Amino acid sequence: MAASKPQVKVVVAGLTKRFGDVVAVNNVSFEIMENEFFSLLGPSGCGKTTTLRCVAGLESADEGRIEVGGRVVYASAQGINVPANHRSIGMVFQNYAVWPHMSVFDNIAYPLKVAGLRQQEIRNRVERVLAMLAMEGLEDRMPNQLSGGQQQRVALGRALAMNPQVLLLDEPLSNLDAKLREMMRVELKRIQKETGIPILYVTHDQTEALAMSDRIAVMSGGVIHQLGRPEEIYNQPRTPFVLDFIGVVNYIPCRIALSADGGARILLPDGQEAVVGTVAGTAAAAHGAGQLGVRPEDIDLLDPVGAPAGTVKGEVEFRSFLGSTYEYRVRVGELALRVQTGKNVHFREGARVAVKINHGHFLAAETGATGQRAS
Incomplete structure (x- = not known):
């Protein structure tokens, strides 16, 4: 029996975002498939984070179309702009945004409580996420009792607990030391394969993108210079910028x-x-x-x-x-x-x-x- 064709989970088509006279994102298009680890890679100011924030609904684009899980969440032509909290996405920020006054359990459970889930369902989901992140026994600890890597896992667990259609990660490893960063690369890939949730990952770190991604879109000046597998990006650069930026x-x-x-x-x-x-x-x-x-x-x-x-x-x-x-x-x-x-x-x-x-x-x-x- 032939393998079923992977489903498209995220569609970004003709996305444009301006800040005054500056075109931060210029007619960007890509798709993310189910179970795919997809990275936006580029230097500071290239438009990668703005693209991610438009997908998340944290920035309103000026033109284009965005679909998440088969549902249109933004379309300039139709005047559609679904709020961020209704887009079925999970988000992990660069600074983790872990609430310092809440325990590990309560940090992960908070969005579930806001969504109105029953107590038993909340407990089941939090326990499942804690097991996935190898954090059993730490549920009562406060953030100031955790290492940087553990805080990052709490932020990741909070995003995963909502069973999102896609997980958005904005340079989540940049605050970790080199050893911990390498360990978390492996953990993120493991979790992504285990859950099957596609990931849209933003980074300026070429090694990070090459090591973790199924596909990479290399950005500069608000446009995608090349989109392909890590091996293609590294060995077959299509523009002088990609050749120079990668490695x-x-x-x-x-x-x-x-x-x-x-x-x-x-x-x-x-x-x-x-x-x-x-x-x-x-x-x-x-x-x-x-x-x-x-x-x-x-x-x-x-x-x-x-x-x-x-x-x-x-x-x-x-x-x-x-x-x-x-x-x-x-x-x-x-x-x-x-x-x-x-x-x-x-x-x-x-x-x-x-x-x-x-x-x-x-x-x-x-x-x-x-x-x-x-x-």
Whole structure:
């Protein structure tokens, strides 16, 4: 039997929001499927939080259409604008908004009491949420007796207790330390898979979005630059902004000539010629001047003695140990390249090396890039 087609749980179509003369969200459209973890990713001021607040009903959009669970909650053409408390959404804010005068139990139970549920139903739901969040035995504690991670779980539990059609999370991990943030990433994914509730997640943290999301919409200037799976966003960026914003990139000025096998030969400013294993983004110019964007992990450092053809000469300037990897700064002519290798690659500072470029993303000269060139 063929698997049933996933249902669309959230529809955002042609969403536009202005603040005076500033267009904060400009004709944004996307859909979120059932059981999906969907992230809006971008720098501060890109429009991601405003988009989320429009979905929540905390901001009134100027144009567009929003559906939640198959129901229209906003439509500018029809004059529909359902209040936030009637949109069947759960919301977790950046600062958690846990009530300091209420116990864990009462914080989670509060929206259920406001909704008029019976006492036994309230208790059943709170106990179910506490078990899901691994917080049994903490129901009588006050917020000042909880860690930051526990307070965050209380806020999450309060949102989940209402059985929402969609859960909206606005940078909920930004106030946690690195170790706790990593732990909560795993917990959020577990809870999302366990409940099946789709999540609309807002973050500026690229690692967070890549690690947690089923799909990501990368935003800047109020528009979506690219929407796709994390692997697509990282490995196949469609615009210079996405290439530059997601991860670290070396920009190498060069002239390029493509080969039939999908690779290329590039001529560097110092006259050295390098062979690049695979090149993306070359549709605009098979031959010509531009920049090659190369991620640090797409460069290999080799012993110059017996190095294969197509490598270029470099010298190690700095080396940093990052735990599971080494990061090198390698001088190639006038260029300084960041290179990331495994722990089994060892070159001392000042060592001569052969630099092998495995993959790059070519930007024709007229395209430009938002990042800094290797220097």
